[in-house]
Amino acid sequence: MTDELVKPRVSAPLTERGARVEVGAGARLWRRVWPPLMAVVIVLALWQVVVTVGWRPIYVLPAPAAVGGALSEMLVDPKFWSALGTTLARAFIGFGISVLIGSIIGLAVSRSRILRSAIGSLITGLQTMPSIAWFPFAILLFGLTEQAITFVIVLGAAPSIANGVVSGIDDVSPQLQRVAHVLGARGMRMYRYVMIPAALPSYLAGLKQGWAFAWRSLMAGELLVIIAARPSLGANLQFNREFANAPGLLAIMIVILVIGVMVDSVFTRIANGVRTRRGMGVVRL
Amino acid sequence: MSILKLSEPSLVAQPGPTIRITGLTKVFGRRGQETTALSEVSISVKEQEFLCIVGRSGCGKSTMLNIIADLETPTGGSVDVGGRKVGMMFQDANLFPWLTVEGNIDLALKLSGVAAELRKDRIQELLETVQLAHVATKRPHELSGGMRQRVALARTLAQDCEILLMDEPFAALDAITRDAMHEQTERIWGERALTVVFVTHNVREAARLADRVVVMKPNPGRVGSESLITIPRPRTMEDPRVAEAAALLHDMLHTQEMPDD
Ligand SMILES: Nc1ncnc2c1ncn2[C@@H]1O[C@H](COP(=O)(O)OP(=O)(O)OP(=O)(O)O)[C@@H](O)[C@H]1O
Ligand SMILES: [Mg+2]
Numbered sequence: 001m002t003d004e005l006v007k008p009r010v011s012a013p014l015t016e017r018g019a020r021v022e023v024g025a026g027a028r029l030w031r032r033v034w035p036p037l038m039a040v041v042i043v044l045a046l047w048q049v050v051v052t053v054g055w056r057p058i059y060v061l062p063a064p065a066a067v068g069g070a071l072s073e074m075l076v077d078p079k080f081w082s083a084l085g086t087t088l089a090r091a092f093i094g095f096g097i098s099v100l101i102g103s104i105i106g107l108a109v110s111r112s113r114i115l116r117s118a119i120g121s122l123i124t125g126l127q128t129m130p131s132i133a134w135f136p137f138a139i140l141l142f143g144l145t146e147q148a149i150t151f152v153i154v155l156g157a158a159p160s161i162a163n164g165v166v167s168g169i170d171d172v173s174p175q176l177q178r179v180a181h182v183l184g185a186r187g188m189r190m191y192r193y194v195m196i197p198a199a200l201p202s203y204l205a206g207l208k209q210g211w212a213f214a215w216r217s218l219m220a221g222e223l224l225v226i227i228a229a230r231p232s233l234g235a236n237l238q239f240n241r242e243f244a245n246a247p248g249l250l251a252i253m254i255v256i257l258v259i260g261v262m263v264d265s266v267f268t269r270i271a272n273g274v275r276t277r278r279g280m281g282v283v284r285l
Numbered sequence: 286m287s288i289l290k291l292s293e294p295s296l297v298a299q300p301g302p303t304i305r306i307t308g309l310t311k312v313f314g315r316r317g318q319e320t321t322a323l324s325e326v327s328i329s330v331k332e333q334e335f336l337c338i339v340g341r342s343g344c345g346k347s348t349m350l351n352i353i354a355d356l357e358t359p360t361g362g363s364v365d366v367g368g369r370k371v372g373m374m375f376q377d378a379n380l381f382p383w384l385t386v387e388g389n390i391d392l393a394l395k396l397s398g399v400a401a402e403l404r405k406d407r408i409q410e411l412l413e414t415v416q417l418a419h420v421a422t423k424r425p426h427e428l429s430g431g432m433r434q435r436v437a438l439a440r441t442l443a444q445d446c447e448i449l450l451m452d453e454p455f456a457a458l459d460a461i462t463r464d465a466m467h468e469q470t471e472r473i474w475g476e477r478a479l480t481v482v483f484v485t486h487n488v489r490e491a492a493r494l495a496d497r498v499v500v501m502k503p504n505p506g507r508v509g510s511e512s513l514i515t516i517p518r519p520r521t522m523e524d525p526r527v528a529e530a531a532a533l534l535h536d537m538l539h540t541q542e543m544p545d546d
Binding site (some may be wrong): 197277 | 354371372384
């Protein structure tokens with residue numbers, strides 16, 4: 001009876017086909033590198049065009065080659081490295097403190113309803129405040145000191161980081177929280193094992209944004225708060241302007257840009273790694 | 286002997302039921318647009334009973350399990366589990382996406398207080414129960430829907446509970462895996478002396494597994510009928526008596542789908 005309803009049919013096996021295209025490591029690297037490289041080339045070309053047509057005198061807007069020369073000279077100058085060291089140390093300390101404070105405030109706000117209504121919108125408000133506007137007050141408070149700079153960096157970066165924590169925790173799927181609740185996660189254990197890991201992608205996005213704010217605040221700070229004994233990238237920018245050294249000024253700007261981009265790309269890579277491991281990557285359709 | 290016996294609704298609770306649901310009502314939504322998910326549901330579940338709940342979509346089965354698991358508060362009535370630990374397997378797998386398959390089970394063990402040195406063996410054992418030892422280090426998004434559901438089952442079994450609530454746990458499985466899962470569930474139910482409340486759309490699955498089947502009516506969700514399944518165990522899905530009981534349950538489910546005034 002079964003034979004009549006379900007009749008087996010034997011079909012020939014399909015032969016394997018399709019040779020896979022092997023992609024070498026070199027080719028893969030090249031595929032990642034050429035688009036930004038292309039962008040740099042285009043910018044340099046446009047720059048050269050603007051210089052060649054003589055829009056501005058050459059001592060105000062030097063050619064890319066001149067800036068390249070200044071840059072390579074600068075890179076072998078120990079004074080540059082000590083200035084860079086000062087700037088990076090400030091960035092590291094300021095951002096570190098921001099991470100600490102931002103994370104603690106974020107966790108506290110996400111946990112407490114009272115704190116949330118008290119300072120939740122203040123945090124978002126602080127984020128929109130241009131950090132340079134804090135400097136006059138910071139200088140009044142701390143004088144022309146390291147603390148003034150750190151103070152402004154923290155005010156610029158910590159709100160973004162706190163916001164990353166809060167929105168990450170707010171967005172944890174209620175269904176996952178239910179699962180965890182049934183599994184016996186309560187209070188601190190719920191936070192430690194479920195809420196915080198679930199909020200990690202949003203936290204990383206907050207760190208990335210916080211870094212951008214910290215770096216901007218730091219540069220503004222180094223322009224305004226020049227401490228005589230401590231040369232820094234920002235102070236060097238100012239000196240080069242005063243001595244009308246346009247190639248040197250642009251060379252420092254390139255260094256500032258490159259550092260900002262490098263740190264940002266580290267955050268981006270970490271964030272993408274986390275997202276991919278969770279199956280949250282971009283779907284290409 | 287009949288394989289399916291209509292039983293009196295257990296309005297009058299037997300001595301010492303494990304779960305006592307009395308006059309349970311749940312209304313969702315704001316005033317003016319309420320949905321009555323459950324209306325005056327009373328069921329009591331005996332110790333070590335395997336109770337199946339069948340009913341069409343939207344008749345409040347998941348809502349009832351959520352209330353038993355203390356994830357939702359009832360609008361009226363009460364649920365009493367006598368302070369017993371309740372485990373639940375949800376309709377969707379809901380694995381923790383940042384953890385591997387092992388990690389998910391490990392966390393469940395950790396949360397029920399199993400010591401670190403015992404966990405490795407338990408994870409292995411649980412993965413073998415659901416036949417997934419080969420994907421231990423994979424992440425949830427790398428699994429098929431049915432595999433995810435089996436990891437969720439392993440994770441549910443990892444918790445040390447006396448009452449196990451299961452919400453359509455095997456709906457996404459192929460027939461062969463599902464049969465294996467039925468055997469495992471039945472085995473664990475027996476070994477650990479669990480009380481199980483199992484929701485399904487599949488009347489045959491209910492006839493295969495249950496001591497007793499509650500058929501629910503929709504709009505609003507309430508108890509239609511209760512029947513005892515008296516087919517001796519072990520049973521299989523192919524057993525003609527299971528098929529016959531399923532046919533009877535199917536009829537009950539359908540006569541209740543008539544709109545009632
Ligand atoms: N959080 C909620 N808010 C509003 N309405 C809800 C909510 N959860 C469930 N409902 C409603 O309650 C009713 C019962 O839902 P429930 O999920 O319990 O059904 P179910 O019997 O589990 O259905 P299925 O078999 O499809 O899973 C449905 O009408 C649904 O729309
Ligand atoms: Mg449901």
